Amino acid sequence: MKRVAAALLIALALASPAAAHKLKVFATVEGQAVRGYAFFIGGGRPNGSPWIAKDAAGKVVASGTTDAEGRFAFALPAAATTDLTVTVDTQEAHVASATLAASRLAGASSTAPPAPAPADGAADAGGDEARLAALIGAAVQKEIEPLMERLEAMDARLRFTDMLSGVFLIIGLAGIGLWARGLRR
Numbered sequence: 001m002k003r004v005a006a007a008l009l010i011a012l013a014l015a016s017p018a019a020a021h022k023l024k025v026f027a028t029v030e031g032q033a034v035r036g037y038a039f040f041i042g043g044g045r046p047n048g049s050p051w052i053a054k055d056a057a058g059k060v061v062a063s064g065t066t067d068a069e070g071r072f073a074f075a076l077p078a079a080a081t082t083d084l085t086v087t088v089d090t091q092e093a094h095v096a097s098a099t100l101a102a103s104r105l106a107g108a109s110s111t112a113p114p115a116p117a118p119a120d121g122a123a124d125a126g127g128d129e130a131r132l133a134a135l136i137g138a139a140v141q142k143e144i145e146p147l148m149e150r151l152e153a154m155d156a157r158l159r160f161t162d163m164l165s166g167v168f169l170i171i172g173l174a175g176i177g178l179w180a181r182g183l184r185r
Helices: 002-014 102-106 125-156 160-184
Strands: 023-030 033-040 050-055 060-065 071-075 084-089 095-100
Touching: 002 160, 023 084, 023 125, 033 084, 033 095, 060 071
Parallel strands: 023 095
Antiparallel strands: 023 033, 033 071, 050 060, 050 084, 084 095
């Protein structure tokens, strides 16, 4: 019985911490700005927590504190050519980050309203295609944002199947211990 208890103690010591109060960050590009928020898996949002945005080289692009709903926003830098990482630190041992790929930032500058047609009436086919692609990209981005946000929230929550798997893992380990004990007798 002592060995089973020891095995359970070792399993508990090696177990990762529960994610019931884990901090997550959601960030997206909207036009010429980055907007997002931080949230806890178990519910709630950090109020007044410092956040910082850095480029791939580690240069600080923007910083501030979250509002009462855990939100943050900042204008995109003019020369955003690398990934941006937004990190929120509640200063209570909860730190989380979200990275925006450079490819998402590059499309932000193309969401500006289309330029007027040339005065001589000549159509600029290449420019029209680029403006159309930018408008389609912005429309698709607007439609998938709620889906991306929901996936981020669902990805981190503890599921019933996760708990059930943990219970059966413990039962299985106890069974292996009892089997090994029976072999020695």
